[in-house]
Amino acid sequence: MTLIEVKDLHKSFGSLEVLRGINCNIDEKEVVVVIGPSGSGKSTFLRCLNLLEVPTRGEVIIDGTSLTDSRTNINAVRQEVGMVFQRFNLFPHKTVLENITLAPIKVRHLPETEAEKLARELLARVGLSDKAGAYPEQLSGGQQQRVAIARALAMRPKIMLFDEPTSALDPEMVGEVLAVMKDLARDGMTMVVVTHEMGFAREVGDRVLFMDEGLILEEGTPAQLFNNCQNPRTRAFLSKIL
Amino acid sequence: MGLVIQSLPYLLLGAVQTLKITLVAVSLGCILGLVAGMGRLSRRRLTSFLATCYVDFFRGTPLLVQIFIVYYGFPQLLDEGQKFLMASLGMPQLLQTTHIPVFVAATLATSLNSGAYVAEIFRAGIQSIERGQVEAARSLGMTEGQTMRYIVLPQAFKRVIPPLGNEFIAMLKDTSLLSVIGYVELTRQGQLISGATFKPLQIYFGVALIYLIMTFTISRLVDYLERRLKTGDLDRS
Numbered sequence A: 001m002t003l004i005e006v007k008d009l010h011k012s013f014g015s016l017e018v019l020r021g022i023n024c025n026i027d028e029k030e031v032v033v034v035i036g037p038s039g040s041g042k043s044t045f046l047r048c049l050n051l052l053e054v055p056t057r058g059e060v061i062i063d064g065t066s067l068t069d070s071r072t073n074i075n076a077v078r079q080e081v082g083m084v085f086q087r088f089n090l091f092p093h094k095t096v097l098e099n100i101t102l103a104p105i106k107v108r109h110l111p112e113t114e115a116e117k118l119a120r121e122l123l124a125r126v127g128l129s130d131k132a133g134a135y136p137e138q139l140s141g142g143q144q145q146r147v148a149i150a151r152a153l154a155m156r157p158k159i160m161l162f163d164e165p166t167s168a169l170d171p172e173m174v175g176e177v178l179a180v181m182k183d184l185a186r187d188g189m190t191m192v193v194v195t196h197e198m199g200f201a202r203e204v205g206d207r208v209l210f211m212d213e214g215l216i217l218e219e220g221t222p223a224q225l226f227n228n229c230q231n232p233r234t235r236a237f238l239s240k241i242l
Numbered sequence B: 001m002g003l004v005i006q007s008l009p010y011l012l013l014g015a016v017q018t019l020k021i022t023l024v025a026v027s028l029g030c031i032l033g034l035v036a037g038m039g040r041l042s043r044r045r046l047t048s049f050l051a052t053c054y055v056d057f058f059r060g061t062p063l064l065v066q067i068f069i070v071y072y073g074f075p076q077l078l079d080e081g082q083k084f085l086m087a088s089l090g091m092p093q094l095l096q097t098t099h100i101p102v103f104v105a106a107t108l109a110t111s112l113n114s115g116a117y118v119a120e121i122f123r124a125g126i127q128s129i130e131r132g133q134v135e136a137a138r139s140l141g142m143t144e145g146q147t148m149r150y151i152v153l154p155q156a157f158k159r160v161i162p163p164l165g166n167e168f169i170a171m172l173k174d175t176s177l178l179s180v181i182g183y184v185e186l187t188r189q190g191q192l193i194s195g196a197t198f199k200p201l202q203i204y205f206g207v208a209l210i211y212l213i214m215t216f217t218i219s220r221l222v223d224y225l226e227r228r229l230k231t232g233d234l235d236r237s
């Protein structure tokens, strides 16, 4: 079943055209990895999927709901689409537990005890049960990113978006975050992941999209793309990072 | 020296009035400032225009003139307004407004003035919160209002404490201007005593010393509060 439909998506910032006609369908439980040079529009593409950026033209349909339709309640759609940012963006004035329970309580109207129970389950899942009472600044980057993943999961989203989740991390912490993401993928979460971690793409990616200058230039299974890509631009990019 | 000590109870009485009017001005100023500060950030053009007019007027004109406008100008406005209203209803004027109480005028002028400065403090505080915070909250499905209330404002409040402390200190000194409309605060009290004793040097020096003690204490208090807040535990929203 198709969960995300993107049709002829365009996005401009002023006169700068960042996305120039993206088309792609993403199925339920699919893990799609987006790669491409810096500035090619990967983040912008991802942010159009939960309307952090408003498309200039084209359509994004999430689970049957068109985001670009003015009647759509965008806050309702966002509850179904979790996002993990490069810079974590945890709420510094709240404890780890409060970071995770805030949205379920205020947005989903979950009773506090239930939200807390859920949060503790998720913390166990990302291996941070002992950090519930800590403040974000007391955690390492890898720990903060795992909390950010738990925070997004607490809304029970249907889709998870990851924008270079390990790029801001020290190398020794990349593994712990990727492990959580792999676990999530195995569990059947629909994921769109912008990353330079090719090992991750190979291992859990169902499909890899190569973006350049606002377009998807090539796509395929990780094996197809990494071992036998057709486009010279893809080859040039891969030769630089592999 | 003996004279200063003799007049100390009277000066302290004035100091209490100074603190009182400053507290009232900055408290009301905080409410006005929050509204005007968020108004300036509003995407609605008219809202942000009106808020900007308010802030620019009260920051761009002397407090002394604002006090005169309120104390001498408002009664005239009320009086002529009523005359006009009654005339257009075809009725005689009921009562003549010749003055408003000093305390009311003092409160009004200083609060309006403080609100303009606090608005800029809040606006800067809100804008200093990283975009990522808002994006994270919105991506979780929070509305704009929830994001403001639970994410932006609590963090902004911590950051505005030092500038709010400065505003309090500035206003504490500026309330001395209220002496010109006869509001009996510290400076006015000093004027009265100095007039009765013919010892302006000692009396005004005493007055200055009391201001200094108040501003110094408050500035230390703000420093302490700031340090407490930095550790994050005074938060519990």
Ligand SMILES: Nc1ncnc2c1ncn2[C@@H]1O[C@H](COP(=O)(O)OP(=O)(O)O)[C@@H](O)[C@H]1O
Pocket (backbone or CB within 6 Å): A013, A016, A018, A036, A037, A038, A039, A040, A041, A042, A043, A044, A045
């Ligand atoms: N809010 C914005 N305003 C103006 N330009 C932007 C904005 N966001 C991104 N851009 C520009 O769009 C281009 C693509 O950015 P981005 O989607 O972040 O690329 P990537 O994630 O692939 O590195 C870049 O040239 C960037 O400078």
Ligand SMILES: [Mg+2]
Pocket (backbone or CB within 6 Å): A042, A043, A044, A164
């Ligand atoms: Mg990016």
